[in-house]
Amino acid sequence: MSDSQSDADYFQEVVTEIELEARRRAATGEYPRELLRSLDEEFRRWIPDASLENGIEDTIRGIEAASYVDAAVPLESRSPVGSFTKWVVRRLTYFYHRHMAQQITALGIHITRPLRLIDASLKDINRRLSLVEDQLDVSAAARSELIASVSHLSASEGIEEILVKHFRGVSGRVLLGDLFEPSALNFLQNQGVDIYGVTPSGEAATAVDIQQAELIEHLDHLDNNALAGFILCGITDRGSLNEQLRALRLLLLRSRAGARAAIVVSKPEVLSSQLGPVAADLLQGRPLHSETWCYLLSRENASDITVSESSDSAFCLITATLP
Amino acid sequence: MKLDFVIPRYGPVGGAENAVGALARRVAQHPGLTVNLHTTCALSSNSWDNAETPGETFDDSLRVHRYLVDSGRNDDWSPLERRIQLGPSSIDALTQDQFFFHQGPVSEGLASAVRNSQADLVMFAPYLFWPTMALAPQLKNRAVIIPAAHDEPFLRLSRVADMLLSSRGLVFGSAAEQRLLNRTHSVAHLPSLVLGWGIENPVDSDTPIAHELGLSDRPYVICVGRIEHAKGTLALINFWRTYKSRSPGDHQLVLLGEPSVAVESDDDVLVVSGADDATKWSLLRGADFLINPSALESFSLVLFEAWAAGIPVLVNECCETTRDHVARSNGGLWYKNYPEFEVAVRRLTSDSSLRTHLAGHGEDFGKRFYSWDVLIQRFTDFCRRLV
Secondary structure (H helix, E strand, O other): OOHHHHHHHHHHHHHHHHHHHHHHHHHOOOOOHHHHHHHHHHHHHOOOHHHOOOHHHHHHHHHHHHHOOOOOOOOOOOOHHHHHHHHHHHHHHHHHHHHHHHHHHHHHHHHHHHHHHHHHHHHHHHHHHHHHHHHHOOOHHHHHHHHHHHHOOOOOOOOHHHHHHHHOOOOOOEEEEOOOOOHHHHHHHHOOOOEEEEEOOOOHHHOOOEEEOOHHHHHHHOOOOOEEEEEEOOHHHHOOHHHHHHHHHHHHHHEEEEEEEEEEEEOHHHHHHHHOHHHHHHOOOOOOOHHHHHHHHHHOOOEEEEEEEOOOOOEEEEEEEOO | OEEEEEOOOOOOOOHHHHHHHHHHHHHHOOOOOEEEEEEEOEOOOOOOOEOOOOEEEEEOOEEEEEEOOOEOOOOOHHHHHHHHHHOHHHOOHHHHHHHHHHHOOEOHHHHHHHHOOOOOEEEEOOOOOHHHHHHHHHHHHHEEEOOOOOOOHHHHOHHHHHHHHOOOEEEEOOHHHHHHHHHHOOOOOOOEEEOOOOOOOOOOOOOOHHHHOOOOOOOEEEEEOOEOOOOOHHHHHHHHHHHHHHOOOOOEEEEEOOEOOOOOOOOOEEEEOOOOHHHHHHHHHHOOOEEEOOOOOOOOHHHHHHHHOOOOEEEEOOOHHHHHHHHHHOOEEEEOOHHHHHHHHHHHHHOHHHHHHHHHHHHHHHHHHHOHHHHHHHHHHHHHHHO
């Protein structure tokens, strides 16, 4: 085990110990309910909703805690007369305050019940989705190893010049994704193309104008017509058919009229021979033939559809101009 | 290449302004770059009162231009701020403009300097103040925004989206900040850089401040930053007092920063305000660990200062940025409720070898990813690309 691994394990051990001990103390009733409620109130006041891991559950608990009204008003006062006066008032008005408090608590219960039902229903949907995912995702670990090896294939050799020619003079942002090594991006940037990259890999994201994100998630955040062009790659070799088609659909939506499109895809037979039959069979997705990409682009009324090959014949580059 | 920086105040004040000021100073030392910094004469973001002399000064190689504030905060600001806090998506553009005007600091001198700037790029930071909101959109292709944003209602205003979209690019303190901006506004396609901030060299000093404060023979933990609700300081004080009532001991909590709300010093909590850099570093070095209770951070420079001072950190788990730093560095611990806070504090106060271990990891992490050489190289590469 490496030093950094044992450090990480030690750190994780300490964090887990703290979480377990905190949970144990809370479960044994060591902290009065009133105390935790008042501490929680100020702590949660400035926490962004998005950061709440268990948002709905926490919110319901917050409503429940807030709807508990204590009719026993505090009696502390700086003078004994003050304390006594408060005690007398509390005794005289206790029936009234208790009645009000019970109604507010009842209201809280009525509010939280439907929320709990919605929460339970959402959890049930999540559980079913997880089951479906599990059924679909056989050998997930093996696949992720395979995907990692595919991810590092370099698609830039012999196609850079074609890309430069295709994107020369384009005014606006061009997206390159999924990107796994920045050399093609740097080359195009140096040729004056206003291009940026999206990569799921933290390592590649340290370069200039490369964002660490999943391509589809990134496309979800863009406005329509935000792009002047795109180079789709990476996901074309390793993504499922649905992912590949979704990425293309989103890219077409996010591209403005007349945008330039390029798709880099491994040749299926070359990829199979590089990976071997086992890896090729177990991959979640496989590259589509260049003919398929041409068909998909022509269905969108793209023009000037051209197919080129990399110098080692391992990749195809499909370029087109969108309507 | 000519670069201008525009920040509402310059000096050892404000987290983002301080960090951007330090960046400007370092960039100004880079050969081949001409760097100017434009700011106001104000130091306090509560009033924006003029506190410095207007005019031009040099801070090392950095040329600093200060302009008088024409209007700062007044009584109109507070109701607008409350309205936005309640529902930013329903606020019309005119009201938003009024809010940013009253948010301040408004300075016609600064505006004129920005309009006449000959720089290739003008960096504006942070997003929330009038100079960025009102002046950056006027430069369009030359304005680069350093938002220093966290998840708050103001960020969701439509005027903020307009301002960001009109910019040439964005520089973020952390990947968490970039993700936040990308999901809040449609800015994911803009040129951007996740940079982070560097820290100035720790000041060596033999200041007797710890002795003067009665801390020389008493262990303490420290929290550095503005003392206010939004920074989580009040929640921390509640947690700390509860902890002390349940686990009596010698440790004291030192709050080092300017109070926006009144906090009384007592045997458990000590408020230190108006401290200089030497005092800060001296108190950091003497502390057992630093607590950053804020859930609203875009970078949190103070974590890196703590690690440079040789102490670990305890952060709010609900803050994506600080939790990311701690998880990546193994330089501290986190908490998300009182029971976890209690257990973590007890562990950190009682286990000096754990403290040393965590602090060492934090320091390594800071040196590896946020040394000035690395930051300046990445920043200037990004600027060259934009130009």
